[in-house]
Every structure is written in structure tokens, then in C-alpha cells.
Amino acid sequence: MNFEANNPTACRILPSGDAAITVEFSRQISAEANQRVLALDRALAREPIAGITETVPTYRSLLVHYDPEQIGFDALAAQLTELAQAPTELESIAKRRWRIPVCYGGEHGIDLDDIAATCGLSADEVVARHVAAEYRVAMIGFTPGWSYLSGLDAALQMPRRQNPRLLTPAGTISIGGVQTGVQCLAGPSGWHLIGRTPVRTYQLHREPIFLLEPGDAVNFVAIDAAQFAEQDRAAERGEIVAELVAS
16 A cells, blocks of 8 residues: 555655655655645745755655755754645646647657557557647656656557667657656657657757756647658757747
């Protein structure tokens, strides 16, 4: 049984070395746990606790780095517990809403037909379901800017590949388990490649360096190969080809 099963406001305070604390809200991926992670992260941003040096939100926990010379473990744990148990509203978490263009299938989404066959759908139905969903950036990790999104249609959820690929292109949109994601840099992946976006979610010499942040809402918009090529050239020039529709 999960520790939170009988108490929806429960959390666990876990020491993570001598200068960090993990505030864990669940042992499973869930929208509710991620909502509480983001709420605590926002609360600490609004009302900083002296001694905290950095926070790192994940799907189900918040890692809090601190300076032990400014605040002790017990004192910080008590304050974090109090903040973590405060009620949250999902509407208060979403900060911004993005529309991100995606070219599905073909050379940009080489697993689309396999995804369709596994899910018992046509390729067009897979694309329609993928663009119809509203996603939330649950966390950033693995490589700089790699965005893990919650909200994937249950009909598209599938196990990761048994044999990961050693190299997949930057901008790949993929499906793995109950998640979909935006891969910012070329690299290995065990997820199923459904499409590719021309959007650069991470650019070291751009402001902002990271386009997406935990808590952002995301909708995908299907584009064709010609539109992808045009927008990819624009993105290469430094343009942000994603559309910010609310903030």
C-alpha cells in the first residue's frame, strides 16, 4: 500500500546526502502527486526559506538543496512538511500554455505505424488522439530541456522499446509508458518515435535557455513536412516557432 493511500496530504521527508532533502508525495506517477510537487516548488519560490539553494521538481517528489550552515535538517524538514500539506488547486499550477508544431510519421516519426498496430488504431487515429490531448510538463530531466509530459491518451500508452536506439534526432516527440515527451538534443532513447518538432526547447545561447518549464500546459499541432522544413530553418535562425497562447 502506498504511504499516501489513507492520507491525500501525506508526504515523506527523506535525507538526500548531507545538504539535500527529498519531499516525496507518492511512489507512483500521478497527476495529483505532480500537482503537489509543483505547488510546493511555487510556494518556495514565492516565500523563500533562508538556506535553500536550489529546488528540482520531478514527477512525484521535490529535491531541495540547502546550506547546512544556514539551516539544519530538522528545522527545514518541519517547514517543508507544513508547506507540503497545504491544499492546492490544479488551476493554480498551470502558468503558461504552448502550442507546439509536430510533423508526424514518415522520416520524422518512424514508429507511427508500429504504434498504430500495437494500439489497434490507424495512423491517422493515433495522430488525432495525440493532438487532441492536453499535456502538462511534469518535469525536465535526462538531458537538458528533455520534457516529460503527463496527459497521454490511455489508448496510446504502451511499454517502452525492448531495444533502445543509440541515437534519435533532436526535437523527437515520443511515447514511453504513460508519458509522451519532447527530446531536445540528439541522443539515445527507448521510447517510440511518433513525430518531430522544429521547436528548440533548449538553446544555450538563447534567453530563455529552457523554453518549457514544469507546470506549463502543452498542445501539439500537426504540420506537414514542408511546414516542418520551413519552421526548422526559422528555428535554426533563433526564432521560437512554438506559440505561447496564454501566460
